[in-house]
Amino acid sequence: MWHLKLSRKKQTYLIAFCFLVVPLVLLSIFSYYPIVRGITLSFADYNMLTGETKWVRLKNYRWLFNYKYFYISLANTLKYLIVVPFIQFTSIGLAVLVNQKIPGIKFFRTLFYIPVITGSVIVSIAWRWIFDVDGILNYFLMSLNIIEEPVLWLLDKNVALFSCMFVTFWRGLGYYMIIYLAGLQNIPSELYEAAALDGAGSFKKFTKITIPLLRPTMLLCFVLSSMAALKVFEEIFLLTGGANQTTTLMFETYNLAFNRYQFGQSAAVGVIFSAFLIALTLIQFKFFGLGGAGSEKKRKKTNK
Amino acid sequence: MRKKGKKQINNKKIIKITLNYVLLIILALFFIFPFLWALSTSLKTATDVLAWPPKWIPKPATLDAYKYVVENIPFPRYFLNSLIITALGIIFNVVFASLAAYPLARLEFKGRNLLFFLILLPMMIPIQGGLIVNFITILNLKLFDTYLAVVLPSAVNIFGIFIMRQNYLSIPRDLEDAARIDGCNEFQLWWKIMFPMVRPAATALSIISFAGFWNAFLWPLIVLQSQNKFPLQVGLSYLNSMFEQNYRYITASLIIASIPILVFFFFTQRYFIEGYQGALKQ
Numbered sequence: 001m002w003h004l005k006l007s008r009k010k011q012t013y014l015i016a017f018c019f020l021v022v023p024l025v026l027l028s029i030f031s032y033y034p035i036v037r038g039i040t041l042s043f044a045d046y047n048m049l050t051g052e053t054k055w056v057r058l059k060n061y062r063w064l065f066n067y068k069y070f071y072i073s074l075a076n077t078l079k080y081l082i083v084v085p086f087i088q089f090t091s092i093g094l095a096v097l098v099n100q101k102i103p104g105i106k107f108f109r110t111l112f113y114i115p116v117i118t119g120s121v122i123v124s125i126a127w128r129w130i131f132d133v134d135g136i137l138n139y140f141l142m143s144l145n146i147i148e149e150p151v152l153w154l155l156d157k158n159v160a161l162f163s164c165m166f167v168t169f170w171r172g173l174g175y176y177m178i179i180y181l182a183g184l185q186n187i188p189s190e191l192y193e194a195a196a197l198d199g200a201g202s203f204k205k206f207t208k209i210t211i212p213l214l215r216p217t218m219l220l221c222f223v224l225s226s227m228a229a230l231k232v233f234e235e236i237f238l239l240t241g242g243a244n245q246t247t248t249l250m251f252e253t254y255n256l257a258f259n260r261y262q263f264g265q266s267a268a269v270g271v272i273f274s275a276f277l278i279a280l281t282l283i284q285f286k287f288f289g290l291g292g293a294g295s296e297k298k299r300k301k302t303n304k
Numbered sequence: 305m306r307k308k309g310k311k312q313i314n315n316k317k318i319i320k321i322t323l324n325y326v327l328l329i330i331l332a333l334f335f336i337f338p339f340l341w342a343l344s345t346s347l348k349t350a351t352d353v354l355a356w357p358p359k360w361i362p363k364p365a366t367l368d369a370y371k372y373v374v375e376n377i378p379f380p381r382y383f384l385n386s387l388i389i390t391a392l393g394i395i396f397n398v399v400f401a402s403l404a405a406y407p408l409a410r411l412e413f414k415g416r417n418l419l420f421f422l423i424l425l426p427m428m429i430p431i432q433g434g435l436i437v438n439f440i441t442i443l444n445l446k447l448f449d450t451y452l453a454v455v456l457p458s459a460v461n462i463f464g465i466f467i468m469r470q471n472y473l474s475i476p477r478d479l480e481d482a483a484r485i486d487g488c489n490e491f492q493l494w495w496k497i498m499f500p501m502v503r504p505a506a507t508a509l510s511i512i513s514f515a516g517f518w519n520a521f522l523w524p525l526i527v528l529q530s531q532n533k534f535p536l537q538v539g540l541s542y543l544n545s546m547f548e549q550n551y552r553y554i555t556a557s558l559i560i561a562s563i564p565i566l567v568f569f570f571f572t573q574r575y576f577i578e579g580y581q582g583a584l585k586q
Contacts, residue, residue: 015490016407020419023404023460029441030457031426034434041437051444097328102321110573111332114339117569117576118562119519121537125544126338126558129551136341139358174335182581234521238541257436258526266436274429281428 038274041267048261060268070269072245073252076161077276080229080248083165087172087225088218094173095180096210109181113174120171124238127167128154131239157245164235164246171235172228176221183217184210223284230277249273339562346370346555353551369552370560379560381532382539385451386518389535392455393517394510401464402506406494408465409472410480420469427462435526442527453527454520454535464509471505472498504582511572511579518565536561 006014042061045054064070098109115123130137131153138150153163187210195205233250240246242255249269256266333340345353346369347362373379407413408420438457447453475498483497499506521537528534534542540561547553569576 011490012411012413015494016411016413016416019403019407019494023400023465024423026400026456026460027423027426027462030438031429031434031460033441034437035426035429037437038434046440048440048443094331097324097331100324102324105328106573108328108332109577110570112335113573113577114566114569115335117515118339118565119521119537121519121521121540122558122562123338125540125554126342128544129554130338130341134356136358139356143357170335178577178580181577185581237522238544253435254522254526257439263436263440270435278428 038267038270041264042271044264046263046267048263056264060264063265064268064272067265069247069252073247073249073269076245076247077230077232077249077273079161080165080168080232081226083169083172083229084222084226087169087176088221090169091173091176091221092180092214092218094177095184096206098177099181099184109177112177115171116174120234121238123171124167124235127163127170128239131163154240155244160240160244160246164232164239167235167239168229168232172225176225179221179224180214180217183214187213219284223281226280226284227277230280249276339559342555342558345551346559348552350552369556373553373556373560377539377543377557378532379536379539379557382534382536382561383564385533385539386535386537388451389454389520389524390514390517392451393458394513396455396459397461397464397513398506398510400460401468401509402499402502404460405465405468405472406498409469410475410498411490423462423465435522439526448527449529449533451533454524455517457523458516458520461509461513464513467505467509468502471502475501507575508579508582511576 041053043055043057044060045056046052047054094112098105098112129135132138133150133152133155135153137153138147141147142150151159154160191209191213192205195209200208231250232248233254236242236246236248236251237254242251247255250273253266253269253273256262256269344360344362347365347367348359349362349364349366349368352359352362404423408416408423434457442448442453442457447456479497479501480493483493488496519537520535521541524535524538525541528538531539531542540557543557544554
């Protein structure tokens, strides 16, 4: 009979199961399965039309190691990390600037945040056109006598990647500014008052109070932005289309699969790329402690 | 003497504040310059666009480019598609995260910690590796070229589960016990007591999901084929390749596409910024 009361323990299991089953099924299909299948696919040829998988062992990887753009994309992905410290230090500066209590500051915060909210496509297209040979940027720099002749911002293979990085930088500042602002506002103002009583100047207050207490936020932001830098796609796709030696691992994963239909090779790039990111995450976990439990401990410590 | 000292401090303060504002204005220009330049170009006549040196203020201003773009491009359709995708995404994210986080935070059962670890695990592993496999899965599920295909792979937001769990954890035990004594069953307990308590976190999560789904580009580009299902971002990049060098049309469409999101942001910016802060603070 159904309305016989279930024991509390059984009820708990039943509820836990009901709450978790759909999310877990979705995670299995779209997160766990792709991990396993992605690895096996990298050792196979996949035919999209017939759905057939042919086992080819290391052929995809061998092909990749002879593929010129694999090395270029790997190097570019690493080079892209240069953008991280620039974003971080600039956005800390911005956060300090907009953390002041002066009239109209919310308006400025909003303006700085606009590039984040408008989306990568709008932003990238706008910049693509500013970077044009006859574009406003060249005109600007030439009229200020900074450069003598137009720079091929997106076409010169020595410059193009840096142009993309600049857009990533410009677009990311507002996002990290907000996170740092949250960090700054978490610092109790009594600390500053006490320091002021002890005669500390604003520089001393910044280096002795702000920076040390902002450290957990800084770590979080460094992790987030280095992940984002390694996974960069939109800027490359929309600014240069991967041409002029601006291809990255993420772009190559896309390009091999969806322009050239070489699914196996693309999966192989994906595996190498993932291994790469996992290594990086593990390094960063050393700072954070593992998973939820570690970060809780850390958070408690820093809150006190 | 004393008076003079005070005056000096005052002057110093004024100089400091003025410098602050100068700096803020320069930075503001740096951030919105592309939008202003796009606005100016979109209002120029066809000959003025090519004028050298470039003209800052369009004279005469014309709405021709807007007229062309509006007549030839299904902006309302793109916009509606973005709305549908974003709304679906937010609902899935919030519902699944609120559900999954609850037993992980409040119920005691065997294997709970292992389960939590398993859920966090994919955070470490980039979805990029899953790009192709998920594409094939979507094909096999016969979902290719549907809104659901865009939303489903990111329907469960792991970061969201993490945030929600933290919030459930912070609810005092007494509240739970009191409800139990009053005869609530486990489900009622969640729905009537627990979920209302974490509503601020759910709001923060929906804001974060909004930004994520509204700006999604790569995945919708891959799984959508019919133009009438394109969200704004994909539609726009499609246009960009169509017009290539016609700056007036490109800039006019950029401006039109940014207006809805800017208006939305203008009215909700307080929640937006607080949402991000709230999710990270606790």
